[in-house]
Amino acid sequence: MDVQLKRGLLDVCVLAAIQHEDSYGYKIIKDMKPYILLSESTLYTILKRLEGAKMLTVRTAEHDGRLRKYYRITDAGRKRIRDFKEEWAEMTKIYCFVTEEDKK
Amino acid sequence: MDVQLKRGLLDVCVLAAIQHEDSYGYKIIKDMKPYILLSESTLYTILKRLEGAKMLTVRTAEHDGRLRKYYRITDAGRKRIRDFKEEWAEMTKIYCFVTEEDKK
DNA sequence: ATGGAATACATCATATCACGAGGTATATAT
DNA sequence: ATATATACCTCGTGATATGATGTATTCCAT
Secondary structure, eight states, rough: OOOOHHHHHHHHHHHHHOOOOOOOOHHHHHHHHHTTTHHHHHHHHHHHHHHHHHHHEEEEEETTTEEEEEEEEEEEHHHHHHHHHHHHHHHHHHHHHOOOOOOO | OOOHHHHHHHHHHHHHSSSSSSSOHHHHHHTTTTTTOHHHHHHHHHHHHHHHHTSSSEEEEEEEEEEEEEEOHHHHHHHHHHHHHHHHHHHHHHHHHHHOOOOO
């Protein structure tokens, strides 16, 4: 997918990946794989940004003797997803505009 | 609409605005207005970029004693629109992923 | 006739952001 | 032993939307 198109989708996708249950970096990438690919460097940049925007919170927990950082979505994060749904309607209009055939 | 989301749509929208007939800066902005807003500085940046990518060609013509730059879509430009249609299918999948309700 | 809006083009500086390259460390399978 | 998977992180770079700003002409209302 075009890099510029991804830009608008990645943040929301990451939020979507943790909306049903807390998750951690490596798992988020795997869960998103069928829909959109992203590298670790990209993901951690996004997680930091979403944390700064208070759309998720972080907690560190031990798992099999190794530390993991678990991310949990906040109300602001859920609002971002709702806003995206509204933006989708606008995008659908744009799609129609772009694919409009010649009206002879 | 979210700035990042616009990024991926603007180029294709500008191409869509000239796909049926040649157009010029001011008119492109007006035609796109119902679907997506963009400033003149943004538009001219995009037109330059699309010209560099050979997705459109430019010609200068006089209109009412004033010079206008008319933009015409190329085959590469039409291909970009076709590619977008394919990307739309991916985006629809992503939309489903994001809006997926809890599966109890 | 004068002033302001609309038309029409353009440049520059800034802030945001995806991503490759690189780094650290442990667990598990071959 | 060694390779692969898991798990985290930082930095530099290139791409790009946008506001601010500038130039110039035409049209319309007062």
